[in-house]
Structures are given as structure tokens and as C-alpha cells.
Amino acid sequence: MANSGGGAVCNGKIYSHKKWDGSQNGNCTKNGIVKEVQQNGKPHFYEKPVVESFEEAPLHVMVFTYMGYGIGTLFGYLRDFLRNSGIEKCNAAVEREEQKDFVPLYQNFENFYTRNIYMRIRDNWNRPICSAPGALFDVMERVSDDYNWTFRFTGRIIKDVINMGSYNFLGLAVRYDESMRTVKDVLEEYGVGVASTRHEMGTLNKHKELEDLVAQFLNVEAAMVFGMGFATNSMNIPALVGKGCLILSDELNHASLVLGARLSGATIRIFKHNNMQSLEKLLRDAVIYGQPRTRRAWKKILIMVEGVYSMEGSIVNLPQIVALKKKYKAYLYIDEAHSIGSVGPTGRGVVEFFGMDPQDVDVFMGTFTKSFGAAGGYIAGRKDLVDYLRVHSHSAVYATSMSPPIAEQIIRSMKFIMGLDGTTEGLKRVQQLAKNTRYFRQRLNEMGFIIYGNEESPVVPLLLYMPGKVAAFARHLLNRKIGVVVVGFPATPLAEARARFCISAAHTREMLDTVLEALDEMGDLLHLKYSRNKKSARPELYDETSFELDD
Amino acid sequence: MDFRRVKDYFSWLYYQYQIISCCAVLEPWEQSMFNTILLTIFAMVVYTAYVFIPIHIRLAWEFFSKICGIHSTLSS
Numbered sequence: 001m002a003n004s005g006g007g008a009v010c011n012g013k014i015y016s017h018k019k020w021d022g023s024q025n026g027n028c029t030k031n032g033i034v035k036e037v038q039q040n041g042k043p044h045f046y047e048k049p050v051v052e053s054f055e056e057a058p059l060h061v062m063v064f065t066y067m068g069y070g071i072g073t074l075f076g077y078l079r080d081f082l083r084n085s086g087i088e089k090c091n092a093a094v095e096r097e098e099q100k101d102f103v104p105l106y107q108n109f110e111n112f113y114t115r116n117i118y119m120r121i122r123d124n125w126n127r128p129i130c131s132a133p134g135a136l137f138d139v140m141e142r143v144s145d146d147y148n149w150t151f152r153f154t155g156r157i158i159k160d161v162i163n164m165g166s167y168n169f170l171g172l173a174v175r176y177d178e179s180m181r182t183v184k185d186v187l188e189e190y191g192v193g194v195a196s197t198r199h200e201m202g203t204l205n206k207h208k209e210l211e212d213l214v215a216q217f218l219n220v221e222a223a224m225v226f227g228m229g230f231a232t233n234s235m236n237i238p239a240l241v242g243k244g245c246l247i248l249s250d251e252l253n254h255a256s257l258v259l260g261a262r263l264s265g266a267t268i269r270i271f272k273h274n275n276m277q278s279l280e281k282l283l284r285d286a287v288i289y290g291q292p293r294t295r296r297a298w299k300k301i302l303i304m305v306e307g308v309y310s311m312e313g314s315i316v317n318l319p320q321i322v323a324l325k326k327k328y329k330a331y332l333y334i335d336e337a338h339s340i341g342s343v344g345p346t347g348r349g350v351v352e353f354f355g356m357d358p359q360d361v362d363v364f365m366g367t368f369t370k371s372f373g374a375a376g377g378y379i380a381g382r383k384d385l386v387d388y389l390r391v392h393s394h395s396a397v398y399a400t401s402m403s404p405p406i407a408e409q410i411i412r413s414m415k416f417i418m419g420l421d422g423t424t425e426g427l428k429r430v431q432q433l434a435k436n437t438r439y440f441r442q443r444l445n446e447m448g449f450i451i452y453g454n455e456e457s458p459v460v461p462l463l464l465y466m467p468g469k470v471a472a473f474a475r476h477l478l479n480r481k482i483g484v485v486v487v488g489f490p491a492t493p494l495a496e497a498r499a500r501f502c503i504s505a506a507h508t509r510e511m512l513d514t515v516l517e518a519l520d521e522m523g524d525l526l527h528l529k530y531s532r533n534k535k536s537a538r539p540e541l542y543d544e545t546s547f548e549l550d551d
Numbered sequence: 552m553d554f555r556r557v558k559d560y561f562s563w564l565y566y567q568y569q570i571i572s573c574c575a576v577l578e579p580w581e582q583s584m585f586n587t588i589l590l591t592i593f594a595m596v597v598y599t600a601y602v603f604i605p606i607h608i609r610l611a612w613e614f615f616s617k618i619c620g621i622h623s624t625l626s627s
Contacts, residue, residue, distance in 0.1 A: 068573045075573075075581055120576040147578055468570035527567055 076116030124474035133166035135506035165485035169342040171506025172373035190404035202401035223380035229367030232377030235395040301330035307339030313453020341371025448529035
């Protein structure tokens with residue numbers, strides 16, 4: 001394989017396709033020439049066969065799903081009538097007596113759905129836990145006396161529940177142990193609060209150390225870190241694009257990207273999920289027709305994608321996007337919240353997964369929440385981009401900077417993954433995650449469940465479809481001491497409710513086998529094994545070359 | 552032994568009916584109401600079938616045999 005992770009990592013340098021001289025930033029612009037970087041930087045997209053599947057459910061399943069929602073809606077109307085006419089006490093939010101003649105507040109579909117359907121199965125969400133979210137964790141037991149309108153804690157704790165829902169890809173979100181000693185020292189020296197923003201007195205030497213380390217990890221020129229991952233997207237996109245620019249955003253982008261794009265005031269156009277034909281059509285139209293009324297050229301065209309999509313488990317089709325971006329002269333913003341630390345032979349994200357050159361992506365964004373066991377986000381790329389953001393980002397001006405113990409936790413985790421602490425434990429964890437992912441997905445496919453997404457992505461959505469099954473699934477699994485996250489309507493399409501598993505490197509083979517056995521029994525009890533191994537409803541277009549590529 | 556398996560199978564089927572039609576998440580009085588309405592509709596369908604289908608089949612048989620009967624008298 002072109003980038004085998006095995007013997008190629010020591011002291012944090014990767015020998016895959018860069019000639020490093022080991023200093024922090026000095027690889028790409030020595031003498032101002034980038035020749036040595038381009039030598040081996042050819043995209044390898046013909047080498048890697050990518051397997052993604054989005055199998056369609058049998059027809060009777062969709063009929064039953066809509067029927068279930070229909071019955072729920074009918075009962076919803078009945079209960080709303082009983083509540084409005086006063087026969088039944090209303091526990092939901094209502095307007096006050098004086099406001100009854102105003103425009104109604106709670107009659108739209110979203111409130112109807114929340115009151116009538118979501119309330120009935122609400123005990124499967126917002127479950128409080130009382131330990132660190134490692135591979136095993138403790139859940140507080142709670143019961144409801146009035147059908148989920150109110151909850152009370154019984155005082156008991158369900159111990160050692162297998163955690164299949166936390167974003168803990170490398171198993172670094174654990175309780176204190178000796179390897180976290182540096183975090184304790186930083187806590188003793190710096191305290192917890194920063195009490196200032198980056199522009200005022202909130203830039204610590206820890207931040208500089210962290211930013212240099214992030215730039216070295218991603219193999220880019222510079223990086224900047226922020227205190228909150230969601231705010232990184234929503235506050236920095238407005239600083240990069242504005243009115244007169246065009247944003248081409250994937251259909252299934254995260255709320256933070258959507259919010260940042262809307263706040264910026266740029267024109268937003270959506271292309272179908274991971275669909276290169278759709279993206280190319282939008283790019284061509286943008287270049288040919290320009291801005292809507294004046295027909296002027298767009299000031300900037302920014303393509304926004306994610307590395308791994310958290311609801312679908314699909315991995316972005318990076319080689320073809322980079323080829324399109326080069327052909328049509330657009331910029332690429334990639335949000336690696338779920339893919340940093342979890343995909344790629346040494347855990348450096350989708351760019352390494354496809355064996356591509358980091359120079360091809362303009363803006364790298366990621367979070368430290370998922371694989372590093374901390375909180376916060378970063379934006380990385382060329383030095384002039386990051387310098388511009390240091391001055392113009394809203395987050396740098398207004399938001400408190402990252403807390404020092406958290407910065408130290410990220411520094412510790414990153415050194416651990418890169419191997420800079422002298423061991424190969426980090427690399428072993430990345431490989432263990434890849435092994436666990438492949439094993440889990442393969443077993444689930446063999447059992448006959450419908451699983452979405454790429455076979456190498458550690459986020460595994462298992463389709464449940466019907467709202468009754470969603471509730472039964474989550475409740476039964478908690479009884480068997482397995483904690484899963486189920487997702488329903490507003491976050492997913494109405495008919496495609498799913499359970500989403502996040503595989504971790506901390507899961508042992510026994511834990512995965514326990515979970516798989518429980519899932520097997522659940523599948524038989526609830527009749528969930530719908531897969532007929534038919535070809536997908538959304539065609540994968542990886543081998544289509546209907547657009548010309550300069551190679 | 553066989554009764555046990557049959558009973559288990561039927562209780563599994565009833566459970567499937569409950570989760571597919573969202574009865575499992577409805578309150579008990581809503582469940583009873585829904586089951587009652589469904590059984591009533593089903594009983595009415597069965598009764599209508601019992602009363603009307605034999606008569607319709609007999610009439611259709613007479614109608615078609617008349618046509619075939621005319622056809623056979625012509626040919627003979």
C-alpha cells in the first residue's frame with residue numbers, strides 16, 4: 001500500500017509523501033518553491049476501491065413506517081382535542097389566557113410532533129450519566145410516572161454499561177490516570193479559567209505550543225485553535241466569505257456549517273450528498289452565469305464538505321472534489337470533526353486516507369472533542385489564511401480562548417497519536433480502531449441488518465425505520481446494559497430513523513461480541529434484518545469520469 | 552411442547568403488531584381503544600364477506616353459465 005502505517009512513523013514524522021526536514025513549519029515553502037512537495041503528491045484515486053452502500057428498505061417496511069406515523073398522528077389529533085377542550089390536563093407549553101387571540105405559537109408541525117410523538121418515547125434521550133464516557137460507563141436510573149412528561153431519579157445507578165454512543169474513537173476520554181500527569185501540572189500552574197479573549201490577554205504559550213503541534217500533525221503551515229467546535233465553524237465562515245461569494249454546501253452538512261454559511265450572507269447552493277455530477281453542474285452554472293442579477297463573476301466559490309458524515313457514516317469523495325476544485329478554481333473547506341484521529345493509516349484524517357496532498361485543501365477544520373478527549377476546534381491551512389483569521393475571526397475577538405488544562409490534554413493526546421512520547425501506543429490505537437470498525441461492520445452485514453456508509457468509517461448507522469421499533473430497541477438494549485444512541489425525525493429523514501454506533505479503540509473483542517450477540521437477538525425479536533443485499537438506491541459515482549480531469 | 556411454541560409465535564406476532572402500529576408507545580386506554588376499533592372494523596369486514604360473497608358468486612355463475620349455455624345451444 002502506498003502509505004502503510006506500520007514502520008513508517010517515528011518521532012511523529014510521516015514518510016508517506018513529504019520530504020520533511022523535521023522543523024515545525026519548514027517543509028513547504030523553503031526558498032519559496034514548493035517543488036519538492038509536488039513530486040509525490042499525485043492523487044491516487046484510481047487505486048483505492050471505495051465501498052459505500054445505502055441500501056433501500058423493502059417496500060412493506062416503508063408502508064409500515066408511514067402507517068405507524070399515521071396512527072401516531074391520529075392519536076395526536078385526538079389527544080390535542082382532549083387537551084384543548086379541557087377534558088385532559090395539558091402538560092405541554094401553551095399560551096397564556098391573555099394571548100389566546102394572538103397568532104398561535106404551538107400549532108406548527110414541529111410542536112405537534114414534539115408534543116404527541118416525541119414525548120411518548122422521550123425516555124431514550126438525554127439520559128444522564130455519572131462517570132467518564134469510556135468504553136464502560138454508569139447511567140443514572142430514572143423512571144417516569146406520567147408517561148415521560150416528568151422524570152425522577154430512583155437513586156440507583158446502572159453500572160458498567162457498554163458505551164456504543166460516545167464519540168470516543170481512540171479511547172482517550174477516560175478518567176484520570178498517570179499518563180495525564182502533565183494535565184494535572186498545567187492545572188496546578190495555570191488554573192482553569194483564562195478570563196480573556198485571544199485579542200486581549202487570553203493568548204497563552206500553551207495555545208502557541210498547541211497550534212504548532214496541530215500544524216505539524218496535519219502537515220500544513222499553520223493552525224489556530226478555538227474554545228468550542230461548533231463556534232469554530234459558525235464564527236469563522238463569516239470571516240472567510242461574505243456577500244458576493246458563493247457557498248456550495250453538501251446536502252447533509254452539520255448545523256454549525258449551515259449556521260456559519262447563513263451568518264456570512266453569501267449565496268448558498270446545495271448539492272446532493274457526495275454526488276459529483278450535482279456538484280459539477282453547480283460549479284459550471286456558477287462559472288458560466290455568475291451572480292444572479294448582475295452576471296458578475298463570483299468573488300469566491302467555497303465548497304463545504306465534511307470528512308465523515310455523522311448521520312450517514314459516509315466518507316467524502318475527496319479526490320474527485322479536489323479535481324473539480326482545481327478545474328473550476330474554487331476553494332475547499334473540509335470539516336474533519338469525525339474523521340480527524342479516526343480515519344487514515346496514522347489517524348490524520350481523510351487527506352491521509354486517500355493519500356492526497358494537504359496543499360490541495362484550502363481550509364482544514366476539525367474538532368478536538370471526538371478523538372482527543374477534550375473540547376474545542378481548530379482551523380488550519382496556509383500561514384496567510386491563519387494570520388488573517390487571527391485578526392478577523394469573531395471567535396478570536398469575542399470568545400474566551402481555550403482553557404489551559406484542555407489545551408494540555410490535546411497536546412498530550414496528539415503527541416500520543418503521533419508517537420512523540422516515544423511509544424507506538426497511539427498508532428496501535430488507530431489500527432485497533434480500524435480493526436474494530438471492519439469487524440463490527442462485517443458482522444452486522446452478515447447478520448442481515450441494513451447499515452449505511454463507507455466500510456471504513458467508525459460511525460455505523462443501523463436503520464430501524466419505525467418509531468415503535470426505535471423506542472423498543474433503545475429500551476431493550478439498556479436493559480441488557482448496552483447504551484446506544486437512537487436518532488429520529490428532525491435529525492434524519494422522517495422514514496429513516498436509525499441507531500448510530502460509534503466504535504472506539506477501547507472496545508475489546510469481548511465487548512463487541514457481547515454487543516453483536518445482543519443485536520442479533522434484538523434483530524430477531526424486533527424483526528430488523530431487512531437487508532436483501534441489493535444494490536443501493538443512491539448510486540456511487542466513484543468510477544464515473546464523465547467530467548474531464550487534468551491528470 | 553408444540554402448544555408452547557405456537558403460543559410463543561403468536562405472542563411474538565402480537566408484539567410485532569404492537570410495535571409496528573405504535574401501540575407499544577401508546578397509553579393503555581389508547582391501546583384498548585385502537586384494538587377495539589380495529590377489531591370492530593375487521594369483524595364488519597368478515598360479516599360482510601360472509602353475507603354477500605356466496606350470493607355474488609352464485610349470481611355471477613348463473614350469468615356466465617347463461618352466456619355459455621346460449622353458446623352451447625347455438626352450436627348443438
